[in-house]
Amino acid sequence: MRALIAAATGLAAAIALVLTITAIGAPAGETSPEPLLTTVPEHP
Structure with a gap:
């Protein structure tokens, strides 16, 4: 029974955290217009 109560408490805390983050x-901010480089540029 204690495990069930602990699981329910943890689930309630997790849902409360998600709802708080969603409400905030x-x-x-803005994203950078420049693309990210995924490879190292070649040096001649």
Whole structure:
């Protein structure tokens, strides 16, 4: 029975955390217009 209560408490805490993060929203900001380099440029 204690395990069931602990699992329910943990699930409730996880859902509360997700809802809190969702309510706050993503931080405002802009993405860079420049593409990220995925390879090292060649040096002549």
